[in-house]
Amino acid sequence: MAICDATVPDKTATGDAFYGASICGQQYVDYFWYTYGFTGTGTTWQSGFGYEDCCNTDLPLARAFNGCYVLTYSAADYLNDDYAGACLNWARRYVREHIKTLSAKCDGPSGAVAQNPSGSGDIEVYSPFFYTKNAPGRAETLLHESRHGALFHNAKFPKGSTFGEGKDGADSNWAYNGAWMYGALYLWWYYAQGARTTSALRELARQRANVVIDGAFAEHPGYSV
Amino acid sequence: MPIDDAPHVGGNKEFGDALNIRERRRYPDVSGDERLYGTLNEALAAMTGGGPDADEIYSRVVDRLRGDEEFIILVLKTLDAVEESAYLERWALIQLVIDLAHPIAGEYLAEFVRRPIPEERAEDTAHGVSTVTEEVILRTTAIEGLARLLRRDFDSTPVLLEVVGSSDHVAMRRAAWFALVDGGRADGVEQARELLDKSDFGWIATLKRIPVQEAEQQDRRLVDPNRTPRGDIPAPFNE
Numbered sequence: 001m002a003i004c005d006a007t008v009p010d011k012t013a014t015g016d017a018f019y020g021a022s023i024c025g026q027q028y029v030d031y032f033w034y035t036y037g038f039t040g041t042g043t044t045w046q047s048g049f050g051y052e053d054c055c056n057t058d059l060p061l062a063r064a065f066n067g068c069y070v071l072t073y074s075a076a077d078y079l080n081d082d083y084a085g086a087c088l089n090w091a092r093r094y095v096r097e098h099i100k101t102l103s104a105k106c107d108g109p110s111g112a113v114a115q116n117p118s119g120s121g122d123i124e125v126y127s128p129f130f131y132t133k134n135a136p137g138r139a140e141t142l143l144h145e146s147r148h149g150a151l152f153h154n155a156k157f158p159k160g161s162t163f164g165e166g167k168d169g170a171d172s173n174w175a176y177n178g179a180w181m182y183g184a185l186y187l188w189w190y191y192a193q194g195a196r197t198t199s200a201l202r203e204l205a206r207q208r209a210n211v212v213i214d215g216a217f218a219e220h221p222g223y224s225v
Numbered sequence: 226m227p228i229d230d231a232p233h234v235g236g237n238k239e240f241g242d243a244l245n246i247r248e249r250r251r252y253p254d255v256s257g258d259e260r261l262y263g264t265l266n267e268a269l270a271a272m273t274g275g276g277p278d279a280d281e282i283y284s285r286v287v288d289r290l291r292g293d294e295e296f297i298i299l300v301l302k303t304l305d306a307v308e309e310s311a312y313l314e315r316w317a318l319i320q321l322v323i324d325l326a327h328p329i330a331g332e333y334l335a336e337f338v339r340r341p342i343p344e345e346r347a348e349d350t351a352h353g354v355s356t357v358t359e360e361v362i363l364r365t366t367a368i369e370g371l372a373r374l375l376r377r378d379f380d381s382t383p384v385l386l387e388v389v390g391s392s393d394h395v396a397m398r399r400a401a402w403f404a405l406v407d408g409g410r411a412d413g414v415e416q417a418r419e420l421l422d423k424s425d426f427g428w429i430a431t432l433k434r435i436p437v438q439e440a441e442q443q444d445r446r447l448v449d450p451n452r453t454p455r456g457d458i459p460a461p462f463n464e
Contacts, residue, residue, distance in 0.1 A: 005247040012252075012266060013313040015273040022276065026234050027459040033231040035456060042230045048244030054232040058246055061232070070275075073461040083445050086437075094448070106244070110349035132354045134273070134313055150449065153351060160395035160426070162350075162358040169351025177447045188437045196461060198283040200272045200320045207362050207369070214396040215358070216351075223440055224399060224432040 003047065004106035006131055008058050015135040015201070019066035020057030029054055032068040036095060036142070037102035037123065044103040060104050060130040067138025071095060074139070076195040087182070088189040091143045094182070098146040099123055114141050116148040136190060136201060137208075140183050147179040154178070161215030174221035184212040188225050252314060253306040256299050264290070265299060269317050272324075276463050287324045297325055301333050309343065312359040319363060323370035331379035334367045338384055342393075357394075365400040375408030382413040390420035399429050 011017040033039055045051040050061030057063055071092045072078065081093035100121035108115055108126035113133065116123045123145045129138060155172040157163045163170070171178035187209035191202045209225045252269065254262040268290060271283040290296050304318040319337075322330045342360045347353035368388070371381035381404070388401035402421065405413045421427045 003243040003245075005245050007248040007250055008246055009250050009311060010252050010269075010314050012270040012273055013311075013317045015275065017270055018274045018276075018279075022462045024234060025459075025462075026231075029234065030231050031456065031459055039230055042232075045232075046243075051232045055234060058249065060244065069462075072458070078461065079458065083443070083448055087443065108352075111347055111353035112349055113352060113354060115352060128354050132312070135275075150447065157350075158395075160393065160398070162361045162394050162396055163355050164345060164350045164357075167350060169349070174441060175444075177444050182443065185437075185440070185443065188440065192437045196275050196277060196279060198272055198274060198280045200283060200317075200324060203320060203366070203369070204316060204362075207366050210365065210399070211358055211362055211396045214399055215394075220395075220428070220432075221441075222431070222433060224403065224434045225437070 004127060006127055009131060011057060013134070014063075015070075016057040016063055016066055019069055019135055020055065020062060023065065023069050024055035024062075028065065028069065032065050032072075036068050036071075037099040037121075038064075041101045041103040044105065049104045060125075060127075063130045063135075064102070064104070064125065064138065066135040067133070067142060070135045070197075071139035071142060073196055074136070074190060074194050076193065078195075086189045086193060087185040088193055091139070091182075091186050095142045095146045098149045099142070102142075114145045116145045119149045119152065121146075121149050134201075134204075136187075136194075136197070136205060140186050140190075140208075143186050144179040144183040147182045151176065151178045153180070155218035157215060158218050158220070162211055163215050170216050170218050173217055173219040174223075180212055180216040184209050184216070187212070191225060250308075250311060250314070252303055252318075255302045255306050261296065261299055264296065265303065268321055272317055272321060276461075287321075291325050292327065293325075294327065294329055297322060297327050297330055300325070301330065310356075312356075312363070315363055316366060319366050319370070323366070323373060326373060326377065328374055328377060328379045331371065331374045331381060334370045334374070335381055335384040337367045338364050338371070338388060338397075340364075361394050361396050365396055368397070368400040368404050372404035372407050375404065375410070382408070382410055386413065386416055386420065389417045390424060395426070395429065398426055399432060402429050403434070 045061045050059030054061050075088040083090045103124050113128045114125045153169045155170040157167050157170045159165050171180045187205040191206035194202050206225045268286050271286040300322050307314050346356040385401040385405050388397050392398050405417050
């Protein structure tokens with residue numbers, strides 16, 4: 001019984017062609033499942049979301065795993081997840097420590113990619129998470145949503161923002177340490193030091209980090225990547 | 226491991242589909258030439274690959290194709306044939322053209338940067354997919370390409386000045402500003418500075434490009450670790 005339609009983008013563009021072929025191993029499935037909040041949410045990943053075919057990168061679960069792979073292994077020294085180090089290192093730890101459950105649904109409110117309702121840690125990811133984000137983008141989204149467990153957006157987008165001047169959804173500034181800051185910092189580190197990836201994907205992280213820095217803070221941080 | 230409910234590779238067939246894959250999008254083949262189309266897909270797959278050798282593999286592919294004008298034209302034609310909402314595919318094609326670093330792409334990139342940005346389609350731009358943001362990322366990427374070509378004698382100063390002086394988006398003005406700075410055209414930089422000042426965006430010229438290590442990092446007092454055990458982490462693929 002189909003409950004929602006999806007268009008799968010070209011998998012060479014999203015990185016899913018590579019990850020799907022490479023990481024289909026039970027050791028990764030088990031690690032991601034029990035580390036990033038999937039356990040106990042299995043029913044939301046059934047019914048066509050991929051539970052029954054967890055290496056099929058057309059389907060949401062394998063694509064979520066691909067994001068988890070990037071989140072877990074993009075630091076060269078991935079075993080070090082000390083908060084004193086690079087965001088690339090501690091991002092996966094932050095997600096692990098602040099996500100209670102990770103559920104899949106077709107559609108979220110107002111076309112959302114994902115949400116962390118009331119900052120509960122019960123994160124929901126929706127069709128755009130699987131089908132409009134590439135694998136590093138999914139990793140960044142998990143960090144962004146996890147940060148909403150502590151802080152919500154508290155400001156309006158500034159003049160010249162691509163997100164829409166005057167709309168709600170910005171963070172007041174970099175020092176607020178909100179979800180946009182965490183996301184931008186992750187992308188910045190990914191650009192600077194991302195491992196097991198290509199210069200092109202690191203360049204995309206740079207472009208996205210800059211657009212976030214330029215548009216998602218009511219007060220510009222004064223940086224450019 | 227409180228519940229043993231992880232899916233199993235090749236198993237769990239008892240559940241029925243409820244999500245319908247309506248379409249599997251592929252890059253359109255505008256060449257009619259199986260070899261060229263295969264090369265295009267090979268290059269794009271290398272671009273988005275992973276693993277310890279990913280960047281080396283991508284570099285080898287780019288080095289092999291650099292200077293192949295027929296191939297670069299194919300990439301540009303493919304870009305025009307991809308549907309508007311296929312942002313990831315469009316970005317990959319633009320980045321490939323940039324990495325091939327051939328001046329014949331200059332006119333296309335300049336024209337692309339000038340294209341009007343379609344109206345926002347997202348209802349919630351903070352948590353949805355802001356289509357304006359996606360379009361701007363395509364253009365800032367193209368501007369980066371123009372910056373690189375500026376250093377290879379393709380003069381993109383006019384379009385960069387247009388963007389600096391009139392774009393609705395800070396991100397585009399900022400990208401064009403730094404492209405001019407990096408291009409080393411002193412007269413262009415001075416004109417850009419005047420345009421930014423006139424339009425109330427003079428502060429863009431004061432932005433600092435610094436290594437990420439020098440940026441303010443997260444405030445560790447605000448992290449609130451809960452010490453969830455990490456568990457045994459498997460080694461990355463192929464390592």
